Amino acid sequence: xxxxEQNSGPLSVPEGAIASLNCTYSDRGSQSFFWYRQYSGKSPxxxxxxxxxxxxxxxxxxxxxxxxxxxxxxLIRDSQPSDSATYxxxxxxxxxxxxxxxxxGTSLIVHP
Amino acid sequence: xxxxxxTPRHLVMGMTNKKSLKCEQHLGHNAxxxxxxxxxxxLELMFVYNFKEQxxxxxVPSRFSPECxxxxxxxxxxHTLQPEDSALYLCASGENSGNTIYFGEGSWLTVV
Numbered sequence: 001x002x003x004x005e006q007n008s009g010p011l012s013v014p015e016g017a018i019a020s021l022n023c024t025y026s027d028r029g030s031q032s033f034f035w036y037r038q039y040s041g042k043s044p045x046x047x048x049x050x051x052x053x054x055x056x057x058x059x060x061x062x063x064x065x066x067x068x069x070x071x072x073x074x075l076i077r078d079s080q081p082s083d084s085a086t087y088x089x090x091x092x093x094x095x096x097x098x099x100x101x102x103x104x105g106t107s108l109i110v111h112p
Numbered sequence: 113x114x115x116x117x118x119t120p121r122h123l124v125m126g127m128t129n130k131k132s133l134k135c136e137q138h139l140g141h142n143a144x145x146x147x148x149x150x151x152x153x154x155l156e157l158m159f160v161y162n163f164k165e166q167x168x169x170x171x172v173p174s175r176f177s178p179e180c181x182x183x184x185x186x187x188x189x190x191h192t193l194q195p196e197d198s199a200l201y202l203c204a205s206g207e208n209s210g211n212t213i214y215f216g217e218g219s220w221l222t223v224v
Contacts, residue, residue, distance in 0.1 A: 008152070034212060043202055043215040044155075088155070099145075099168065100213065102155040 003027075004091050006103035013110055019076040021106050023089030026070070030091040033065055033072045034100060038086045048074060079110040115139040116216035118203050124222045125193065133188040133219045135203030144186040145204040145213060146178060155202070161186060193223045 003026040013019045021035075032051050036044035050056045050063040050072070062075040072091070076083055086107050090100040116137045125131050137144060146158040160168035161180040175197075177189040186203055200220055206213035 004154075036215075043218045046212050046214065049212060099157060099160060104152070104154045 004089055004101050004103035006087075006089050006106045008104055008106060010107040010109050013079050013108070015079060015081060015110055015112050017079050017110075019079045019083065019108055019110065021074040021076075021087050021089075021108065023072045023074075023091075023103055024070055025072070025089075025091040025101075027091060027093060027101070028070065029093040030070075030101075031094045032092045032100075033063070034090040034092070035061075035063060035072075035074045036088040036090065036102075038088060038105065040085070044088055076108075079108075081110050081112055084108055084110050116203055116205050116214055118201075118216035118219050120219060121217060122220045122222075124224060125190065126224055127193060127195070129193075130189070130191045132190065133201055133203075133221075135186040135188075135216055137184055137186075137203075137205035137214075137216075139205055139214060141205040141207055141214075142183050143206050143213075144180060144183070145206070146186065146188055147202040147204060147215075149200040149202055149218070158188075190221070193221075195223050198222045 005024045035048040037047050038044040048061050048063040050065045053065050056063045060077045064073045086105040088105045089103040092100040119134045143162045145160050148156045157170045158172045159178040164180050175192050179187040200218045202218045203216040204213040
């Protein structure tokens with residue numbers, strides 16, 4: 001059973017702080033990892049993807065991947081109230097059906 | 113604006129009704145997906161189509177019937193649903209060997 005685990009939260013951080021969102025996955029064959037942001041009542045939108053061990057930065061977002069520990073994280077620097085949303089982690093193995101497996105999502109609240 | 117459009121955005125139907133959800137993607141992708149999202153649950157994959165052929169049916173009850181007439185269009189026909197089927201139904205598209213999938217805005221379904 002392929003699983004992606006996330007703490008459902010909510011994770012509450014003050015405006016301007018760093019928000020750290022974590023995700024673990026069970027399928028060692030996973031090669032691609034994605035973070036989606038979902039605002040309440042809206043559909044998920046892709047914000048980051050990462051394929052290699054280490055860090056990948058895009059603006060205020062940094063994705064971190066450690067395949068040995070089967071761990072993915074998303075850091076949001078200088079958090080803004082507009083970052084308040086649910087963040088979904090997804091993992092996908094290469095080959096086969098290429099279908100990503102999603103976690104339950106972590107609710108992030110950034111308070112002014 | 114999303115490259116994946118879903119209609120209707122909201123649907124209320126009785127348990128004896130027959131209705132359909134429609135999805136259209138303008139991204140040139142060859143794979144399309146139906147997901148169900150219920151409160152406090154991970155995204156549940158329902159169906160996958162690659163090049164119009166169904167490649168995944170994730171043990172979905174027969175009261176949900178998908179149809180994919182071409183690579184750009186996907187339908188979900190609904191018949192004799194139950195109240196527990198009330199959820200957000202998300203269509204997505206992607207390349208079957210590509211790295212990401214893109215979601216539509218979703219169709220909120222309420223079964224009364």
